[in-house]
Amino acid sequence: MDVEKIKNRLKIDHSEDDNLLTDLYQSAEFYIRTSVDSSLKTEDFSDVPIFEHAILLLVGHWYENRLAMSQDKSEEIPYGVLPLIQKMRGLNYENKATKK
Known part of the structure; x- marks a missing residue:
């Protein structure tokens, strides 16, 4: 995704x-992808x-909480991300099961 x-x-x-923003996007992409399944590539989510x-x-959460004075909030995953990761894990598990 481009920065604009x-x-x-x-x-x-x-x-x-x-x-x-570019760095945060790349980090977030890596974080989400490896949280679902570390063996997957970005293309697998197309x-x-x-x-x-x-x-x-x-990215929005990390950007808004990038200052040192907001460090306590930066440790938390924003609401909505974890359920999306869990959903993608389920889809990945389902895809692997149907390929067997």
């Missing part, structure tokens, strides 16, 4: 944090629309 789409989703109208949604929720 991320900024649009997060309602950010400046470009000072473009590199940060037909799973909630994958992008979970990533953007996490």
Whole structure:
């Protein structure tokens, strides 16, 4: 996803944090993907629309809580991300079971 789409989703109208947003997106993508199944590749989620949604929720949370004074909140996973991860785990398990 390009940085303009991320900024649009997060309602950010400046470009000072473009590199940060790109880094956060890549980190969130890795976090979500490996939380579902560490053997999967990003391409494996191409037909799973909630994958992008979970990533953007996490990017938004990390972006909003990036300052040192908000460190206590940064440890928490935002509401909605964990259920999306669990749903994707279920879909992955189901896909593996049907391929056997």
